[in-house]
Amino acid sequence: xxxxxxxxxxxxxxxxxxxxxxxxxxxxxxxxxxxxxxxxxxxxxxxxxxxxxxxxxxxxxxxxxxxxxxxxxxxxxxxxxxxxxxxxxxxxxxxxxxxxxxxxxxxxxxxxxxxxxxxxxxxxxxxxxxxxxxxxxxxxxxxxxxxxxxxxxxxxxxxxxxxxxxxxxxxxxxxxxxxxxxx
Amino acid sequence: xxxxxxxxxxxxxxxxxxxxxxxxxxxxxxxxxxxxxxxxxxxxxxxxxxxxxxxxxxxxxxxxxxxxxxxxxxxxxxxxxxxxxxxxxxxxxxxxxxxxxxxxxxxxxxxxxxxxxxxxxxxxxxxxxxxxxxxxxxxxxxxxxxxxxxxxxxxxxxxxxxxxxxxxxxxxxxxxxxxxxxxxxxxxxxxxxxxxxxxxxxxxxxxxxxxxxxxxxxxxxxxxxxxxxxxxxxxxxxxxxxxxxxxxxxxxxxxxxxxxxxxxxxxxxxxxxxxxxxxxxxxxxxxxxxxxxxxxxxxxxxxxxxxxxxxxxxxxxxxxxxxxxxxxxxxxxxxxxxxxxxxxxxx
Ligand SMILES: [Zn+2]
Ligand SMILES: [Zn+2]
Numbered sequence: 212x213x214x215x216x217x218x219x220x221x222x223x224x225x226x227x228x229x230x231x232x233x234x235x236x237x238x239x240x241x242x243x244x245x246x247x248x249x250x251x252x253x254x255x256x257x258x259x260x261x262x263x264x265x266x267x268x269x270x271x272x273x274x275x276x277x278x279x280x281x282x283x284x285x286x287x288x289x290x291x292x293x294x295x296x297x298x299x300x301x302x303x304x305x306x307x308x309x310x311x312x313x314x315x316x317x318x319x320x321x322x323x324x325x326x327x328x329x330x331x332x333x334x335x336x337x338x339x340x341x342x343x344x345x346x347x348x349x350x351x352x353x354x355x356x357x358x359x360x361x362x363x364x365x366x367x368x369x370x371x372x373x374x375x376x377x378x379x380x381x382x383x384x385x386x387x388x389x390x391x392x393x394x
Numbered sequence: 395x396x397x398x399x400x401x402x403x404x405x406x407x408x409x410x411x412x413x414x415x416x417x418x419x420x421x422x423x424x425x426x427x428x429x430x431x432x433x434x435x436x437x438x439x440x441x442x443x444x445x446x447x448x449x450x451x452x453x454x455x456x457x458x459x460x461x462x463x464x465x466x467x468x469x470x471x472x473x474x475x476x477x478x479x480x481x482x483x484x485x486x487x488x489x490x491x492x493x494x495x496x497x498x499x500x501x502x503x504x505x506x507x508x509x510x511x512x513x514x515x516x517x518x519x520x521x522x523x524x525x526x527x528x529x530x531x532x533x534x535x536x537x538x539x540x541x542x543x544x545x546x547x548x549x550x551x552x553x554x555x556x557x558x559x560x561x562x563x564x565x566x567x568x569x570x571x572x573x574x575x576x577x578x579x580x581x582x583x584x585x586x587x588x589x590x591x592x593x594x595x596x597x598x599x600x601x602x603x604x605x606x607x608x609x610x611x612x613x614x615x616x617x618x619x620x621x622x623x624x625x626x627x628x629x630x631x632x633x634x635x636x637x638x639x640x641x642x643x644x645x646x647x648x649x650x651x652x653x654x655x656x657x658x659x660x661x662x663x664x665x666x667x668x669x670x671x672x673x674x675x676x677x678x679x680x681x682x683x684x685x686x687x688x689x690x691x692x693x694x695x696x697x698x699x700x701x702x703x704x705x706x707x708x709x710x711x712x713x714x715x716x717x718x719x720x721x722x723x724x725x726x727x728x729x730x731x732x733x734x735x736x737x738x739x740x741x
Contacts, residue, residue, distance in 0.1 A: 274627045278617075342679070
């Protein structure tokens with residue numbers, strides 16, 4: 212049924228307000244669920260063609276790999292999904308939006324650029340590590356060899372996202388030193 | 395390309411012709427910023443301590459704690475031996491003609507003993523390195539709290555011959571891995587992770603982005619280190635040059651968490667990374683998250699984040715910083731190329 216001229220459609224690729232509302236609602240549900248289970252309260256999903264192709268939660272603890280942020284896990288799922296669906300990764304990425312409750316960190320922002328994800332919708336700022344303006348602005352920086360810049364839509368239910376992070380950090384952290392690595 | 399997979403010996407090059415230079419923060423590597431001030435000759439040397447005391451009360455120069463108030467005049471035959479800083483030009487009262495009288499209020503320090511003021515340029519900030527100190531002192535006497543290690547590092551003399559031979563060995567392993575990756579169609583980037591205390595290689599990896607767009611050599615090595623600690627999430631078995639050595643003391647299971655904190659290896663804490671070329675933003679930040687000890691790389695890269703586009707290892711807001719050295723084994727990179735090319739590269 213979809214028969215839109217590719218050129219113009221690609222340039223204007225951006226989620227509608229209705230889509231933003233709906234997918235951020237799912238991301239916040241994920242974050243709440245994580246908080247209730249004593250995990251990092253960050254919800255993150257990647258949506259292509261109105262379906263979730265990647266979903267992530269922080270896996271630093273169990274993998275002992277400090278780069279296993281929710282976004283990186285979700286990107287891996289997207290790759291697997293492309294392989295299973297026999298679709299070209301870069302053409303899927305070009306039309307995929309990331310919805311995440313907290314601003315991606317510098318590493319994840321660079322990873323999103325390298326993956327050519329065009330748009331990121333996030334809730335609150337990440338004052339410690341944020342890569343979409345809070346610490347560095349990797350999302351729009353002039354880095355011609357680091358994929359493409361991406362558009363950010365920020366502030367969606369920001370206070371709620373901050374409150375979840377606060378209550379998480381207030382909890383006694385059973386893993387002590389992993390404390391700093393969560394975002 | 396070369397027909398065999400033997401290790402690069404680099405034997406045609408002098409093993410000591412490369413120098414590992416520190417990649418310092420912008421504050422440490424930038425030029426000396428100067429600010430204009432009024433100075434005046436001390437006509438009567440005996441008045442010096444009174445003048446300093448009274449001028450310091452009137453113009454404390456609290457932002458210039460690193461500046462000495464008085465300097466000796468070096469030129470022979472000068473009618474006065476000393477000059478004193480009166481105030482910053484920006485702090486001076488707004489008058490058309492600046493005289494020593496216009497700078498000092500009538501009820502303040504007595505201007506007898508001081509000659510007419512003139513403008514000097516003084517360093518605006520305390521020097522952080524010896525080169526900055528030497529430049530600053532040319533303008534006005536400046537005090538300097540020297541970090542001896544930085545001074546030695548900037549001279550390229552931080553690492554002695556035995557350390558350099560270890561560094562050479564590690565970087566050659568990284569180059570060998572880079573070559574192996576390149577033969578599989580990946581970008582020619584390799585990395586080696588070392589425990590510098592035990593002088594032990596923990597992991598060797600190369601770029602694998604042909605199969606996963608984010609598997610840069612550093613990311614591969616971070617996961618191989620995780621695997622050495624019983625974690626990790628990617629199978630790299632199909633790349634024979636990507637290897638890790640399991641942590642030797644993965645047992646016994648500690649009873650209290652404090653013991654665990656001290657005895658068990660924890661992500662990349664304290665480990666050194668040797669990377670053939672400067673890491674990108676993603677990899678540089680991954681090294682921050684992994685709490686790496688030091689990073690050594692060979693060549694700079696266009697979007698590099700440890701010196702070229704950013705210096706993420708010196709970023710103030712981040713909760714972990716580390717030392718970075720560049721230029722390791724540059725002779726192996728360059729000695730195969732023409733002299734012209736080497737010279738052009740070094741300019
Ligand atoms: Zn992240
Ligand atoms: Zn990289």
